[in-house]
Amino acid sequence: MATGVVPGVRDTGRQVFPLAALQRLQARPAADLTVLGAAEVAVLRSDAPVRVEEPGRGWIGFGTGLxxxxxxxxxxxxxxxDPARVAAGGVLPVTVGGFVVAVLTGLDEWEDDGTVGTAGRYRFTEARLAGYLADLTSPVNAADPADPQDALLAGLLLGTRLRSVSGGPIAYVPTRTADRPAATTSTADQPAATEGE
Incomplete structure (x- = not known):
């Protein structure tokens, strides 16, 4: 509700969601990760936007008002x-409540905050916003990515369901499981993340 991604939601002492919106959300398909080519993909599990005072950003989280x-x-x-592990997936889907609401690409370069060990935090310096949603019930990319590959990845992922489990904001999800074998498309049909593998 706080992200603004479901239109028509009201807070009148209790959250009121339009029935049609809930029915559309219930019908959203699962993300087909098999076309990505990597063995796993990192997922950023986001919350509603929160104001922060940090160099280079004033907000953390996802919201349609940004x-x-x-x-x-x-x-x-x-x-x-693990930034190398994030970059290896070629794409970073951003989820709210288990739905993909944004897609980041351009993850090959990063910087750390200078902390040693597992407490270190990383920022992807060349990340691109391949797509994001303003309305989850009618998932249309609100961005206009210049890169056709970015547009393709956003089109494949935006609005889909993507379950992930993690103790923090980044989760790692296998792209192939017993019920999701590798895709049988040719390399020419797959996103750029698969090239060279």
């Missing part, structure tokens, strides 16, 4: 994670 620059800054770091 513009594209604010969203990119809010979602591209500082996360406790």
């Amino acid at each position: 513009d594209e620059a604010q969203l990119l800054a809010a979602l591209s770091g500082w996360w406790r994670c």
Whole structure:
């Protein structure tokens, strides 16, 4: 409710969701991760936007009230994670309540906060906002990515269900499981993340 991603929600002492919106959310398909080509993909599990006083960003989290620059800054770091593992997936879906609401690409470069060990946090310095939603019930990419590969990845993921489990904001999800074998498309049909593998 606080992200603004479901239209028509009212707070009148209790949360009131329109029935049609709930029915559309219930019908959203699961993300097909098999087309990504990597063995796993990192997922950023986001919450509603919160104001922060940090260099380079004024917000952390996802919300439809943020513009594209604010969203990119809010979602591209500082996360406790394995940055090489995040980059290996080629894409970082951002979820709210188990639904993909934004997609980041351009994850090949990062910087750390200088903390040694597992407490270190990382920011992806060349991250791009490939897409984001203003309305989860009618998932249309609100961004206009210049890179066709970014547009393709956003189109595949935005609005889908993507379950993940983690004690922190970054989770790692296998792209192939017993019920999700590897896709049988040719390399030419797959996103750029698969090239060279």
